[in-house]
Amino acid sequence: AQSVTQPDIHITVSEGASLELRCNYSYGATPYLFWYVQSPGQGLQLLLKYFSGDTLVQGIKGFEAEFKRSQSSFNLRKPSVHWSDAAEYFCAVVGGSNYKLTFGKGTLLTVNP
Amino acid sequence: DGGITQSPKYLFRKEGQNVTLSCEQNLNHDAMYWYRQDPGQGLRLIYYSQIVNDFQKGDIAEGYSVSREKKESFPLTVTSAQKNPTAFYLCASKQGPLDGYTFGSGTRLTVV
Numbered sequence: 001a002q003s004v005t006q007p008d009i010h011i012t013v014s015e016g017a018s019l020e021l022r023c024n025y026s027y028g029a030t031p032y033l034f035w036y037v038q039s040p041g042q043g044l045q046l047l048l049k050y051f052s053g054d055t056l057v058q059g060i061k062g063f064e065a066e067f068k069r070s071q072s073s074f075n076l077r078k079p080s081v082h083w084s085d086a087a088e089y090f091c092a093v094v095g096g097s098n099y100k101l102t103f104g105k106g107t108l109l110t111v112n113p
Numbered sequence: 114d115g116g117i118t119q120s121p122k123y124l125f126r127k128e129g130q131n132v133t134l135s136c137e138q139n140l141n142h143d144a145m146y147w148y149r150q151d152p153g154q155g156l157r158l159i160y161y162s163q164i165v166n167d168f169q170k171g172d173i174a175e176g177y178s179v180s181r182e183k184k185e186s187f188p189l190t191v192t193s194a195q196k197n198p199t200a201f202y203l204c205a206s207k208q209g210p211l212d213g214y215t216f217g218s219g220t221r222l223t224v225v
Contacts, residue, residue: 043216
């Protein structure tokens with residue numbers, strides 16, 4: 001069965017600093033990977049997804065993620081964080097016979113002014 | 114605009130009562146999902162449905178029930194058998210097998 005690990009429960013960065021959120025997956029076949037963002041009390045919004053091809057994918061809000069098969073990772077990055085990026089971020093992988101999404105436990109991002 | 118509507122946003126329930134959470138989508142998506150979210154535990158799958166009149170248990174189905182009589186609607190009933198029902202519940206849908214999910218804005222259920 002597929003699984004996702006987000007090693008960092010909580011990350012704090014200063015506004016304007018760069019950001020990298022880590023995600024490691026476990027899946028036997030070609031993974032289909034997603035990053036979502038959730039503001040407090042809201043649903044999840046899709047930031048970006050990776051299916052195949054170029055291993056660096058661009059998403060909304062200036063985010064990008066790089067797929068590294070050798071490291072089983074799909075880390076999310078942003079060159080310069082804005083205060084509005086404070087939220088919880090979830091990595092997910094789809095797989096199995098029913099193509100369900102399996103989510104990591106999330107990383108809470110705090111942005112200091 | 115197409116999307117998923119969950120209602121109500123906040124719900125209070127007395128112990129021993131059943132309560133139904135609504136989820137409606139106008140995206141014409143085939144598959145729909147219910148997740149439960151608790152602090153520090155991420156999203157856990159309760160039930161999912163890939164087509165009308167069919168649904169499957171997820172990882173934590175005990176104490177919950179669903180129906181899928183219409184493509185647009187996938188209500189979740191939290192029964193009195195659910196021991197810890199206080200949580201944030203999220204409904205989602207998707208069209209194709211490899212598509213990302215579209216989420217509703219959630220219902221926060223509190224048992225008082």
